[in-house]
Every structure is written in structure tokens, then in C-alpha cells.
Amino acid sequence: MKNIFSHPEKSIAAKLIIATGLLIVVVSFIFWYATLKKQEKDVMSIALTYGDSFVKFTKRSTRHSMLTYNSEETQGVLETLGTPEGVQRVRIYNHQGNVLFSSNLKNVGTPVDRTSLACTSCHSDLGKSAALIPDPVKWSVHKDEKGSTSLKMVSEIPNEPDCYNASCHVHPREQEVLGFVEADLSLALLDEALFKQGLALTVYVIVFVLAVSMFLGIINYKIVTHPVHKLSKGMERVAGGDLDYSVQINSVDEIGVLASTFNSMIKDLKAARDQREKWTQTLEDEIAKKTEEIRKTHVNLVQTEKLASLGRMAAGVAHEINNPLTGVVTFAHLLKKGFAPDSPQAQDLDIIIEQSERCSKIIKNLLTFARATPSEKGSVSINDVLNRTVFMVQNQEKFHHIKFNVVLENSQFIIVGDSSQFQQIFLNMFINAADAMGGRGSIHVATRSATEEGKPYVEIEFTDEGTGIKPEDMPKLFEPFFTTKPVGKGTGLGLSVSHGIVKHFGGNIKVKSEVGKGTSFFVRLPLQEK
């Protein structure tokens, strides 16, 4: 597309200009040629008229001297007639071709060339004098030695009574043609005039052609080249992706229509592109959302699997430790029998037995949380389980100084499962809350309906007024064996086991915490859809 503008000779304008220019040149040349020819013809006809007059004038001037057979006078007249500029030569010769009189005295008495116009204009064959050309042309044009045109006119002198009755008796009555008057006239002046006119005409035609071509070029540029250039520039911009561009052509001709069509096409293109971009964006957002969901699911899956394998490992390890512990306990007891009950040795052995039992207890706890209990499934009311658990912990020493603020929504919240598992979750939450508050403060418990992705859930809130969770601890909250409690107080399994149970039921746990103010756990469990 660019090539048209880098090669202007290939553009429509150039083609149009060349085509019309050529047409004008051809027409002008024909006009120029015809005009020149016509002028030449006109000039020639005037020359002939004058030539004819000159010949007639010569005849009249010499008539008297001829009739009186005064040769000297005739010769004198001819010499006079030959003086003016333009008259090259005037001659009179007889039918046999002998020059009798001439403006140039030297010619007198010389024969006329047999091929000259005087002979050939009438006789087609000089051998047979009777063969005459019916309509003789009595003039000819030729170039003289100087290169200028010269007109030769020949006119016969017919016999008449005055001639054959004259006293000289030179011409018999039967003779039809007595002789000829021949005049050679120079047309040099006419040549010059014609040449000047021709030159003027040529200049005029050239100026005309140039002017018309220039005018056409300008018009073409204004109404074709320039707007088309604009259009093509616009198309280039649009092709390059700039859809905010519009072509500014306000003419009402075809190119104007093309431009406005083009502009509305760009508008449509832009609208389509915007729409497409919007779709792409929506799609990208959707993909990002789904990817995030998949990632979360994957993380949860890994977490669950991690927990499960940890549970299996813990169970195996715990079980194995029970065997050596059995030995330790048995032999400590056996050893103790050999000492008096008050002896320091017996007291030391008591410590061994006590610590072994502590180990045993730790293992029991570990196994309680880690094992996958084949549970008794049934319809469980979350509100009932909560109430029971609150009632149970309120009677524990640990919770004597804690106030419970229970706000349960008036709904059944039925879930099919093992109530002891839910109780375990709630118990963990209460123990954690009590530990966080140092055994003093109030725990807010609430249940409410919730919806996630169009499905019904029950949300159970546990809010304490404790120390809160440090932001850096948040990601590790549900990891097994992660604890902030003093050594021996927590196993670090409570939340991870709770999380495992909640996950098992398809729920989730969310945490909000502010250091120094307290923590809220939101446990969500899916309800059966009605």
C-alpha cells in the first residue's frame, strides 16, 4: 500500500493525468497540424490568385508591343516586371519552347527544359503533341536554391483575330496557342509568416497542454490523491491496532461516503474489540478464581493427607512405645519390692513409675486424637451438643471463673454424624479459649445460619477475650503438634484434629484474632439440604 506513495507514477492521479495529457496532446497535435495545413492552403490560394493576376498583368502590359511586333519594348516591359522583390523571373516563350523574352536577358534564346511545367502540364507525352491532359494544372511549387518556396505559374497565350490579322503576319490563323507566359514568384515572405504562425500555434498548444495537465493534476490531488492518502493512512493506523482513529474527510462525493463508512466500520471494530477484551478479562478472572479454588483444595487435600499420615504414624509410634513402657513399669515395681517403702530408693522408683505413667497418658491422648474412630452415626443437633458441652465444662475446675454467653439461633441445625466428634471440637475450642484467657473472662458462643455457594451451613462462633494469636502463628494454627502452650500443657493436636473432623464433614474453620483483645473461631458445617 505504501508503494503508491513512494512511487507516485503508479498512482491513479498519475495515470489519469498521463491518460488525459496524452489525449490532449494527440488532439492538440491534430488541431495544430490541421490548422497549419489549412493556413498553408489558404496562403497558397492567395498566392495563386496574386500569381494569376501577375501573369494576366504581364500579358496586358506586353499586348501592345506584341501586336506591334516591337520586340525591344516587350523585352523592356518584362525587365521592368522582373524588378520587384518576390518576382524571380518572367519569361515568354513560343510553343516550341524557345525563350523569346525574359526579365533576365541572358535567358533569351535558350530552350525550355522539356520536363518543365510549361510542357508537362498539358502534354502527357511530348512525342504525340495531340495527347493533351484534359484539365491542366498550370502552376507548381518547388524549393529554390536558397531553400525558400517559389511558385511557378504558366499561362498560354491564345491566338486571337488581332494577332493573326496583324500586319506582321507572324502567326497563322490556324495556330491555337501562340506561346506561354511563365512567372517564377518567390514565396519566401509567406514562408516566414507561416513559420511564425506555426511557432505561435505550437507554443500555444504546449502551454495549453501544460496548463490543462497541471489543472487536472491539482484537481486530482484535491479530490482523489489527498483523501485516498488520508484513508490509506487511516487504514494503516487501524491495521496497526489504533481503533480510536477516525478519518477526517467531509466531502459528499464517493470518497466522503467511503470515509464515513470506514469510520463507522472502525467504530464497530472498536466495539467488537472492547467486547472481546471484556470477555477475555471475565474469562481470565474466572480462570484465576478457579485456579485459586483448585489451589486451596489442593492445599487442603495435602493438609488432610499430612494429618492422616501423621495420625497413622503417631498411632504406630505410640503403640510401639507401650511395649518398652510395660517393661519399665514392671521392673520398677519389682525393684521397689526390694526396698523399704520409706527408703530414698523406693521414692526414686516411684518417680520412675510416675513419669512412665505420664508417658502412658501422653500416648493415650495422642492416640485419642489421632485415631480414626469408627463412629456411631446418627442425626445430631448442633445446638443440643453445644448446650451439653457447655454444661459439662461449666462443672470443671478449669472453667469456674469463666462466664459463658450463649446465643443460639432458634433452629435445629441437624447434621448426620457422630455427636462425640462434634463434642470433641467444641471442647477443644473451650479449652483453648480458657487457656488463652488464663482461666478468667467470658466466652461468647453463638450459632447462626449461613450460606456458601448456595448451600446451607451452620456457623458456630467461639469468641474469647484472651491474648490473641500473633499474625506469624496464623498459618501454623492447624498444623499438628503446633502449640503456644507451656510444655506439658498442650499436645498441639486439638485444633488440627478439630480441623480434620470439620473437613471430613465438608466444613471449614475461619479465625479472626487481634493480639491483646481476643480471638474468634467460626466453625462452619454443611447442613442437609431440605
Place this chain on the structure above:
Amino acid sequence: MKKILVIDDEAIVRTSCERTLVPEGYELRLATNGREGIAFMEKEQFSLVLLDLKMPDMDGIEVLNKINTTWPDTKVVMITGYSTVDTAVQALRLGAYNFIEKPFTPDTLLGAVKEAFEK
């Protein structure tokens, strides 16, 4: 004769039983796995079997079934870890006389054995 067979893959558990029960007048045979235990029983008669629930090769429940069908008069007390309480309950249903949890004290073991012999 108070003859007891202990079947446990753990040497320390077997030794603990031996050191606790032999001074109390019981005669003990010690087997390291179910197959060995069954072989002992085919040769001698036992009043009581202390049977570990979790063993490689032949499981405690398998051995229990075999004893129940072949020697119905022999009582079986299962020795179990806490994690297998449910299995222990299952063992009771299958005909075990009682079970004790590991780690056990000499008193617990002795109590369970005495109880088995008294009834």
C-alpha cells in the same frame, strides 16, 4: 497346676509377665508368635493364655479363634495397646475372657490372672 502360656512378639513384655507371675507360683511358657503358641498348646495343656493382639505373621484374633475352636476350656486374656481398644472389645465378643492395656503394672496383670483362675 496353674499353667499359663504367654504369646507376645515383644521380649520385654514376655519377661515382664514371667517376672511378675513366676514368683506368684504360676508356670509359664513363652511363645514369640502365634504359630509357636499353637505348637505349645498342641503339646501341653494350659489353663490361661495371655495373648498379644497385634503381632506380625499371625494376628491375635486369628490365634483366639483357633484356641476357641480347638481348646474351648482354655481362657484367653488379651494384651492390647490403647489404640486397639475397639479390637479388644471385638475380641471379648469373639470369646476372650478379658483384656489388659499396655503398659500394665504388675498388680494389674496379677489381678487379671487371678480373676481368670478364680472363676
